[in-house]
Amino acid sequence: MKYIKKEMGSYNLHMINTDRFKTINVEVILSNEIKKEEITITNFLSSILAYTTKKYPTKNALAIKLQDLYSARIFTSCYRVGNLYNVDFNLSMLDEKYSEEGMFEETLDLLKDILFDPNVNLQEFDTNSFNVIKNEEIAQIERFKEDSRKYSIIKMLNLLDENSVFAYNGYGYMEDLEKITPKNLYDFYNDFVKKSTVDIFVVGDIDFNKTEKIIKEKFKFRTLKKSREIPLLEVKEPRKKTQAIFEEDNTTQAKLSIGCLINKMSKFEREYVLNIYNLILGATADSKFFKNIREKYSMCYYVSSVGNKLDNLFIITSGIAKENFEKMITLINKEMNDMIEGNFSNEDIENAQKYYLSILEEVEDKPSQIISSYYAIDLMGIDPIETRKEKIMEVTKEDIMKLASKVSIDTIFLLGGDKK
Numbered sequence: 092m093k094y095i096k097k098e099m100g101s102y103n104l105h106m107i108n109t110d111r112f113k114t115i116n117v118e119v120i121l122s123n124e125i126k127k128e129e130i131t132i133t134n135f136l137s138s139i140l141a142y143t144t145k146k147y148p149t150k151n152a153l154a155i156k157l158q159d160l161y162s163a164r165i166f167t168s169c170y171r172v173g174n175l176y177n178v179d180f181n182l183s184m185l186d187e188k189y190s191e192e193g194m195f196e197e198t199l200d201l202l203k204d205i206l207f208d209p210n211v212n213l214q215e216f217d218t219n220s221f222n223v224i225k226n227e228e229i230a231q232i233e234r235f236k237e238d239s240r241k242y243s244i245i246k247m248l249n250l251l252d253e254n255s256v257f258a259y260n261g262y263g264y265m266e267d268l269e270k271i272t273p274k275n276l277y278d279f280y281n282d283f284v285k286k287s288t289v290d291i292f293v294v295g296d297i298d299f300n301k302t303e304k305i306i307k308e309k310f311k312f313r314t315l316k317k318s319r320e321i322p323l324l325e326v327k328e329p330r331k332k333t334q335a336i337f338e339e340d341n342t343t344q345a346k347l348s349i350g351c352l353i354n355k356m357s358k359f360e361r362e363y364v365l366n367i368y369n370l371i372l373g374a375t376a377d378s379k380f381f382k383n384i385r386e387k388y389s390m391c392y393y394v395s396s397v398g399n400k401l402d403n404l405f406i407i408t409s410g411i412a413k414e415n416f417e418k419m420i421t422l423i424n425k426e427m428n429d430m431i432e433g434n435f436s437n438e439d440i441e442n443a444q445k446y447y448l449s450i451l452e453e454v455e456d457k458p459s460q461i462i463s464s465y466y467a468i469d470l471m472g473i474d475p476i477e478t479r480k481e482k483i484m485e486v487t488k489e490d491i492m493k494l495a496s497k498v499s500i501d502t503i504f505l506l507g508g509d510k511k
Contacts, residue, residue, distance in 0.1 A: 092108065092461075094107050101311075102310070104303060105290060105291065105466075107292065107294045107461060107462075108295075108297055112294075113189050114185060114458065115184050115185075115294070115296075116295060117293050118180070118181050118462050120180075120290045120466065122177045122287060122288045122289075123176055124174060125175060127259050130264070131263035131267035133169055133178060133283070134261075134262075135268070135276060136178070136276060138224045138228065139220055141166060145211065146208065147204070163201070164182070164183045164184075165180070167179060174256055174323075175322045178287075186296060199305065211277055214274065215273035215274045232263050240408065242506065243346035244408060247350050251352075251502040255324065255402075286314070290469070321471050322470070324402050328352075329352045333502070334503070335505070338505070340509060342509070343510045345506060347391075347410070347411055348408050348505075349503050350503075351405040352405075355497065356497065362473055363486050364493075365398045365405075365494060366443075369397065370442075371440070372426060372430055373396030374395065374397065377446075379426045380407075381395075390419055391410060391411045392411065394409040413507070413508025420503065430492065431492060437488065447483050451476055
């Protein structure tokens with residue numbers, strides 16, 4: 092696999108040559124500093140742009156065109172990375188070797204239409220498309236409210252620090268949705284494209300020079316090239332006493348969400364030690380949480396953890412019977428203290444390292460994972476995959492114990508479990 096990055100004036104072009112796939116995959120990432128009041132309208136915009144275009148003004152017309160392009164696929168996604176909010180336009184097409192000459196450029200023309208020639212009339216988005224997407228956005232926000240596990244995590248993060256970007260609801264807000272109109276959505280579109288930092292990734296068995304020339308001809312962003320720093324959030328000081336909040340809900344299973352703050356990680360801790368700590372403690376079916384709390388004591392329906400290196404957070408989630416709350420917290424504290432005291436084996440470390448290496452091996456199996464990996468290298472300055480394979484083996488027991496001492500429980504939130 093070969094990688095080249097080109098600075099194209101208003102955007103960065105990342106080209107990755109590999110013959111592992113029969114497809115060419117293109118991903119356009121538009122990135123902006125996250126603002127709570129713009130999350131909902133950004134989600135709306137990403138959906139409506141991929142729904143129709145000026146040239147293909149109905150969902151059916153766009154679907155037929157994609158079918159004509161040898162079943163090409165286009166979809167969008169929105170997500171937060173530290174203090175940034177990204178919109179991805181993902182295109183997957185059959186390599187010309189398996190279709191016909193000219194398909195690469197013709198398929199890129201459709202992606203160009205989606206980005207630069209939306210279904211707009213008189214400076215407003217098409218009303219029919221607008222109403223369809225609005226109903227979909229309403230449904231998405233309502234589904235979030237009905238998902239007690241996701242709701243409990245967001246509620247916990249709000250209780251931890253309601254002003255932090257990690258507490259923002261990526262599904263959007265109904266009050267903001269009601270303010271969106273076809274006109275102000277189009278105004279936002281124009282501003283959004285101009286202010287975005289843009290990265291374009293192309294993955295496949297490609298010729299670098301030919302690909303660069305075609306991309307340069309097709310995509311002419313009128314953005315100003317901006318320097319950017321790693322989107323790392325400031326370290327928050329933990330409260331002196333852990334807070335525990337309970338909220339009633341008519342469910343049999345209570346949802347437990349625990350937010351832990353991580354104090355002043357080094358780069359090595361952030362990139363490597365945190366992964367091993369999480370894998371040993373709660374990320375897999377071989378973890379201490381799973382084996383001891385779930386299997387040995389049968390204290391929960393599920394329990395897992397995740398470390399967020401950009402947010403300086405460690406989050407624990409579980410489904411429990413409400414009456415087991417205090418026992419559950421005691422057991423979680425015990426397992427976390429055991430990590431500080433070194434009550435885990437070298438075999439635990441080796442198994443976690445092997446698991447991490449297996450994840451790295453899988454990165455090259457999917458174009459989307461390859462893109463995510465190279466984007467993280469470029470955006471966050473993480474090490475290349477081969478370097479990561481070496482450095483993960485350098486993590487020691489002392490490293491893990493030191494990091495464990497920096498993890499402190501700040502906020503505990505329990506939702507439901509009131510149904511008899």
